[in-house]
Every structure is written in C-alpha cells, then in structure tokens.
Amino acid sequence: MGRVAVLFRLMPHGVDTDLERIAGEVRGKVPAAVTVRGSQIRDVAYGLRSLLLSVVMDDAGGLLDATEKALAAIDGVESVEVMEEGLL
Numbered sequence: 001m002g003r004v005a006v007l008f009r010l011m012p013h014g015v016d017t018d019l020e021r022i023a024g025e026v027r028g029k030v031p032a033a034v035t036v037r038g039s040q041i042r043d044v045a046y047g048l049r050s051l052l053l054s055v056v057m058d059d060a061g062g063l064l065d066a067t068e069k070a071l072a073a074i075d076g077v078e079s080v081e082v083m084e085e086g087l088l
Contacts, residue, residue: 002059005037007084008068010051010077011044017076019051026053029070033058056088 012019023039030036037054044050053071057063064082071080 003088004057004059004064005084005086005088006055006057006064006067006082008053008055008071009081009083010053010071010074011079011081012049012051013076013078015047015049019049022074022076023051023053025074026071029074030055031057031063031066031070033060033063034067052083059087 010019010022012022019041023041026039027036034055034057037056039054040052041049042052055067057067064085068080068082071077
C-alpha cells in the first residue's frame, strides 16, 4: 500500500467565517491515519476566501472519503473539494 498526498479546498459559509479557527480544528477532526502537512488561506473573489489543506494518508479504501466527510462536518465549512491527489 502506498502513500497519497491530497490537496483539499474548504469553502466557508460566508465572508465572515473565521478560516483561522477552521484551520485550527482540522487536526482534531481528520482520521488518525491522516497527517496534516499544512494549510493556507487564499482569496477567491469579492472578499470570499478559501482554506487550502495539504494532507498525506495511506492509499487505503475509504480513507479519502472519510477525511472529506470529517472536514465537511467542521462548523463553518460549506463545501470540501479535492483539488489534487497524487501518489508519493
């Protein structure tokens, strides 16, 4: 089984959502087999920003979906999108 690097984009509910708070909650919400490598807040448009999250995980069945669901369950997150995925 290999390792996979994944880049997620988390979109907030609105322009007033605290992305710093969401970034701080990520480590406690993702499955134990997922390592958070970093995060970055990016401007999207008209005051809206997104949180880019880089993680590394085993290439195990269902782990990507479980991580995506865990991220979507964080208060203030409107949507989660996989931007990039690649084997290490």
